[in-house]
Amino acid sequence: MPVVTKELVPLLVQTGASARVAEEIPARFLPGDTVLARNVNPANHTRLPRYVRGKVGTIVMDHGVFVTPDTAAHGLGEHPQHVYCVRFTAAELWGGDASPRDTVNIDLWDDYLQPS
Amino acid sequence: MSHDHDHTDPPADIELRVKALESVLAEKGLIDTGALDELIDIYENKIGPRNGARVVAKAWTDPDYKQRLLSDATAAIKELGFSGVQGEDMVVVENTPDVHNMIVCTLCSCYPWPTLGLPPAWFKSAPYRSRVVIDPRGVLKEFGISLSDEKEVRVWDSSAELRYLVLPERPAGTDGWHEDRLVDLVTRDSMIGVGFPKSSADLHQQAGA
Structure with a gap:
């Protein structure tokens, strides 16, 4: 080596x-x-944090195509796909007491998302 | 610094573990200790937040550069000679009177090394990583920052492959300043979004102290 x-x-x-x-x-x-x-609650490596699972957000950027760590980390191939920046409102993530203005923006792989 | 420990005590467990791993890997010929020393030297002495400060100061003084920085951060940062590990794909987000940006990596400790160097311990700590997304204003208060309810706090969770840098607002009272002087105002924390740049008064105070 x-x-x-x-x-x-x-x-x-x-x-x-x-x-x-x-x-x-x-x-x-x-x-x-x-x-x-x-x-979803996969047992394998993933970059989909629990706090956004089941939440609705808006695509704000398309960063282009990247290797998928969920497969690559386990030697299961690059499985290239788009990564998007998705904006979630604090109210969507944390409920009614959250600031009505604040947002959390996170980059997520195409596979993590479905149309809403 | 307190100095009441016994100098004959063995080093801490983590130090021993690191030394043992390093010796084993070197003995097996899997690492070159000279390469390790070089890496440590680079991140201790050559790459740090001064790089990011140069990017910010240039964006403050050169509108065309700022435009390039916001549309293709990786290329614009590379123009100043900063690139590489943990800065391969960069995004710069701009603070404005209406928006305050702050950066976190909730899943680990991703951080833009070429522009900021290695992350501070608190950036990697579970309390920072877990709280920034749910209570950004509470975390900011602990850093001494209180923001108007009218302002949007925009948190960026860089758990994927993009690395983020905040372009803070240029401090008031710095009109006509040369880029080289502005660099001294830009703090590491202001580029993570948990602080503001120094004011011109801060600089004068430092100089007079």
Whole structure:
């Protein structure tokens, strides 16, 4: 196995390793769309936090296509798909006592979402 | 700092564990200790929030740059020479009179390393990560910030692959300041959204102290 040497470190640090994938994959959602974060409780790695499961939000950005950690983390393939920034109101997440103005914005993979 | 511990005590468990792991990995030829030292040197001495401060100060003084920064943050930050691990895909969000942005990673401790360096311990702590999403105003109060109810607190949970940086509002009383002077006003916390930049008065106070 090749070992990272002292000489390689600065280059690696400056380059990094993006999880972005240069693959043309159609987006299922557009900014402005209303979506439901699926209420699922997988035993595997996921980036869908419990606090948004079953909640309705709005797509605010489409970040493009990325590797899916839910499969990649388990050696089950990259499964590239769109990642969107979804905006949830504090009231939707936390109920009526929450600020009527505040929002939580979180990046979620296409698979985590369904139309609402 | 208190100094009542016995110098003959063995190091803390975590230190011993790290040293043991490092020796085993080095003996097996899986890591190069010189590479480790280089990594530590880079993140202790070369990469830190001063980088992010340069980005912010440039955005404050150069409207075209600010435009590029808000539309393609990764490319605009790279223009200043900052790129790489944990900054591969960046988003910059702008504070305005109506919106205050703050950053958290609820699932772990994702943080934009090329512009801010390594995250402070509190950013990685469970209390910060769990409370920012449900009670951002309460957390801000503990950082000494009280915001009007009229303002939207916009929390960004960077648990996916994008890393976020806050572009704070330029402090009043800094008209005509050169970018190099503005850099000194930009704090790490203001780029996470749990603080504001220093005021021009703060700088004068520091200089006079």
